[in-house]
Amino acid sequence: MLKVYALFPLLLGGSAFAQTxxxxxxxxxxxxxxxxxxxxxxxxxxxxxxxNFPMTIPGTYSVLDYGRYISQFKAFDSKGKALxxxxxxxxxFVIIPGNDIASISYIADDSWEEKNKKTKIFEPAGxxxxxxxxxxxxxxxxFGYFGNEWETAYDLTFKKPSNLNGFxxxxxxAVSADxxxxxxxxxxxxxxxxxxxxxxxxxxxxxxxxxxxxxxYYAVTDSSGYxxxxxxxxxxxxxxxxxxxxxxxxxxxxxxxxxxxxxxGEILMxxxxxxxxxxxxxxxxxxxxxxxxxxxxSSSYFLPDFxxxxxxxxxxxxxxHEFMHIYTPLNLHSEHIGNFNxxxxxxxxxxxxxxxxxxxxxxxxxxxxxxxxxEETVNGQLKGKIVNAYMYPDSIPFTVMSANVFNKPYSDHxxxxxxxxxxxxxxxxxxxxxxxxxxxxxxxxxxxxSKKYGSAHSFSEETFIDELVAAVHPDLxxxxxxxxxxxxxxxxxxxxxKIGIDYKKEQKGMVPIDLLSEKENQVKANxxxxxxxxxxxxxxxxxxxxxxxxxxxxxxxxxxxxxxxxQGNYVAxxxxxxxxxxxxxxxxxxxxxxxxxxGSIRNVIAISENMTAEQKRLFELWSVGN
Numbered sequence: 001m002l003k004v005y006a007l008f009p010l011l012l013g014g015s016a017f018a019q020t021x022x023x024x025x026x027x028x029x030x031x032x033x034x035x036x037x038x039x040x041x042x043x044x045x046x047x048x049x050x051x052n053f054p055m056t057i058p059g060t061y062s063v064l065d066y067g068r069y070i071s072q073f074k075a076f077d078s079k080g081k082a083l084x085x086x087x088x089x090x091x092x093f094v095i096i097p098g099n100d101i102a103s104i105s106y107i108a109d110d111s112w113e114e115k116n117k118k119t120k121i122f123e124p125a126g127x128x129x130x131x132x133x134x135x136x137x138x139x140x141x142x143f144g145y146f147g148n149e150w151e152t153a154y155d156l157t158f159k160k161p162s163n164l165n166g167f168x169x170x171x172x173x174a175v176s177a178d179x180x181x182x183x184x185x186x187x188x189x190x191x192x193x194x195x196x197x198x199x200x201x202x203x204x205x206x207x208x209x210x211x212x213x214x215x216x217y218y219a220v221t222d223s224s225g226y227x228x229x230x231x232x233x234x235x236x237x238x239x240x241x242x243x244x245x246x247x248x249x250x251x252x253x254x255x256x257x258x259x260x261x262x263x264x265g266e267i268l269m270x271x272x273x274x275x276x277x278x279x280x281x282x283x284x285x286x287x288x289x290x291x292x293x294x295x296x297x298s299s300s301y302f303l304p305d306f307x308x309x310x311x312x313x314x315x316x317x318x319x320x321h322e323f324m325h326i327y328t329p330l331n332l333h334s335e336h337i338g339n340f341n342x343x344x345x346x347x348x349x350x351x352x353x354x355x356x357x358x359x360x361x362x363x364x365x366x367x368x369x370x371x372x373x374x375e376e377t378v379n380g381q382l383k384g385k386i387v388n389a390y391m392y393p394d395s396i397p398f399t400v401m402s403a404n405v406f407n408k409p410y411s412d413h414x415x416x417x418x419x420x421x422x423x424x425x426x427x428x429x430x431x432x433x434x435x436x437x438x439x440x441x442x443x444x445x446x447x448x449x450s451k452k453y454g455s456a457h458s459f460s461e462e463t464f465i466d467e468l469v470a471a472v473h474p475d476l477x478x479x480x481x482x483x484x485x486x487x488x489x490x491x492x493x494x495x496x497x498k499i500g501i502d503y504k505k506e507q508k509g510m511v512p513i514d515l516l517s518e519k520e521n522q523v524k525a526n527x528x529x530x531x532x533x534x535x536x537x538x539x540x541x542x543x544x545x546x547x548x549x550x551x552x553x554x555x556x557x558x559x560x561x562x563x564x565x566x567q568g569n570y571v572a573x574x575x576x577x578x579x580x581x582x583x584x585x586x587x588x589x590x591x592x593x594x595x596x597x598x599g600s601i602r603n604v605i606a607i608s609e610n611m612t613a614e615q616k617r618l619f620e621l622w623s624v625g626n
Contacts (some may be wrong), residue, residue, distance in 0.1 A: 024081055036107055036108075040103050054343070131161075133217075140191055151187070165180070200218065205232070216228060233255060247326065256311075265306025320366060321361075351402035357420060364429075396489055427491070428445075441622075499619045500608045513562040514599075521548075525538055536554075547592060553584065563577060
């Protein structure tokens, strides 16, 4: 989820039930990574009551079963009498009789300590407890609900160590040195607002009328929110330019947990990894769910620090994507999201919208906000996604995969929402610009529909595509019939051509020699180990043309670009080119003659030098914006 990652925002409707669920969680007395929880309520149901924890939450698109981490569950009536309790499945506690329940108590274990890698909850969706140090809370792992009573209000009281403060997008109702209280209007809002208790101070910044807060926990003592704030500030400025108006949220919270992996970083960057090192790497990294989840007006991160404040760059890479979910699906979603069923969820078929469009916007925002050049965007982010998109089977319509993503074989292809989904969104954007003569873009269409619906209203799961088509041009329906609901392979070459970009899936001719090949350049490097976009040279022979030395750290992006001109075309044989490497902590430029060989290269992308007037106009609209 580093690319992985996305938690859909939820509809925050009003409460339909008179009672309020009053919870108390005792963080101050956390033992063995377990938290005692007490619920005070006035539940007047039938003879049998069902108290549930979520099977899943919106956007994770996998079975979580939070109830697995709940133990010592007890229920009492208004007279203090213990009621009969049994457990049904992983997430439901059956209480008999259920017509007079006054209180419930239980112990919640944290999900981060789960040993079974196959059933472990993705960390940004889970819970992590360490007494007097931090508490990373997704509400599904701590608080349950009766039946399907998701509109009930929630009062939360956290007894806490005095050195920790809780940060969340929830409304805070009271605070003292040893206690904090929060309020959620319903279970949807509760699930949508994770909470991080940390001793670190909060960083803040403002984008127009939106307050952005950054709360973090750093396992590394010399880490600082300063580096994260710098990156997020740049991301938010690019978003502000792209949106071009008031953002649909008044406040937004980034919640970051950074784990210490500096010892692992040293091994990864050494370039010399032995058997013992491999075993250590496998033990440390296996099953770790690094990434992020976005919510309505917050996003939560679980990231490693491999050294050199690397976590800041990782947050930066995903922050734009996570933030842009304030449009889809917070303000544009179907009834399956707006009325999400936590016990027996029905999945939406519109992941192409929620994740594909959002990921594409993230790439476009970075390009239009000058965080990356057009060449870096095309031959970096987009090329990588195109390569991965070809791994998706055309025999499975994207909407079918989306609606059935809990089940195999569809679950195997979920990651394609960020790859094929983003490329599909790019082609949709180009088609919209083409059909409307540049009067509309995918951005303007999505913004208009977001304003129409907003967070409190859902579009129809079955008719939304027709509605979007009606907002653009009748011929746009063909695009959806072919590529979104159909099985036609994506026409990447034809789509790029409309905006003056040349693309070939495979091209034969002269191609650069492999600078990281022992056979072609006397260099050994483990391409499978990439840290901060760099690989480390393990061994370099004296005859390698670039002048590499053992231990040099080489950026794969820079390696891709150094043999090309500014338009993305290969330079002539013998042209002196420069590649910057990191050598003993210093940036060192290596200049050498470009060398080529006969061969073929896949996914060749270059900006045309001979665009028509129409291509140039659409290219500018796509790459610069309006």
